[in-house]
Amino acid sequence: MKTIWNNETINALQSAVHAADCVLLFAHISPDGDALGSTLALSMLIGQLGKEPKLVLDGTVPQQLRFLPGWEKFTRPENVQVSGKVLAISVDVSCPERMGTGYPLYQSADVHMVIDHHATNEGFGEYNWIDGAAPAAAVLIYRLYQAMDKPVSKEAALCLYTALSTDTGNFIYESVNGECFCIMDGLMNAGLDLSTYSRILFRTKEISFVRILAETLPSLRIIAGGEIAGLQTTMDQMNRAGADPYHVDGVVDYAIDLENVKMAYYAHEKPEGGIKFSLRSIAPYRIDEVAAQFGGGGHRQASGLSIDLPMAEAVAKVEAALTAALEGQKSL
Helix, strand or coil: CCECCCHHHHHHHHHHHHHCCEEEEECCCCCCHHHHHHHHHHHHHHHHCCCCCEEECCCCCCHHHCCCCCHHHEECHHHCCCCCCEEEEEECCCCHHHHHHHHHHHHCCCEEEEEECCCCCCCCCCEEEECCCCCCHHHHHHHHHHHCCCCCCHHHHHHHHHHHHHHCCCCCCCCCCHHHHHHHHHHHHCCCCHHHHHHHHHCCCCHHHHHHHHHHHHHCEEEHHHCEEEEEECHHHHHHCCCCHHHHCCCCHHHHCCCCCCEEEEEEECCCCCEEEEEEECCCCCCHHHHHHCCCEECCCEEEEEECCCHHHHHHHHHHHHHHHHHHHHCC
């Protein structure tokens, strides 16, 4: 059951935190800037309430986000020790499966909360604060700071900026609204070093990324009369570039930014097998429903999915789905 932000729900959160002996915060697998930044900012807020939460992540923090203060506090679920009354809060987690191996630990808690901005989230806690219109989970965390009248530290401002800017494509997605810039005003006043961290997030590239790009760009495919573009990378290419899977973040932009392109995909082989796809679209076209067809998800203009098939077969299926979606949406 979804609920809205109001005094009752804010009071419920504060009461649950105060009543808990142990507070667990869960980010989703393959964490992005919003998942990590929002979770860290919430942990700092809970710290102001007198509790030291434990941060749970099935996976590791990507190298390019290890400038976030407190990133090293994320712990794998199997290494987390709990005692007493446990409060579990998922942040930016659209469904239980997105917690990976952390979900059993989440389930074992005495009280469960959900803080999320994915409209598809059906609410899997006793307390569910879900706003599908919010551009990022960071918006909800910032609202919490304001509702509780707690100051945003310089460190929390960096976490919230990272979360908000990355989930809005550096403030270019259709979801961006006036509240985003009101929040940015508050973060700047809290001491955010915008010039330094915007460059780190959106301009600085690792050498491995450039090498992956050199391997990948020749694979460019243009279909649907020039309105769908695709790129793909094999594990052999990734190995030649000396890259890890996290180095591919941002490659899909080179497809969606092409002139006249309305939808785009980037496919890369995973070390464990199968193909991971990043999907993008230009408003008003949406690709979240395409991702959902394959068990994936995300936002209207930015989603992802995985398929356990060889590259050629997987690409053929996704291209067919994107083409059908594009034509179907044109007729609306």
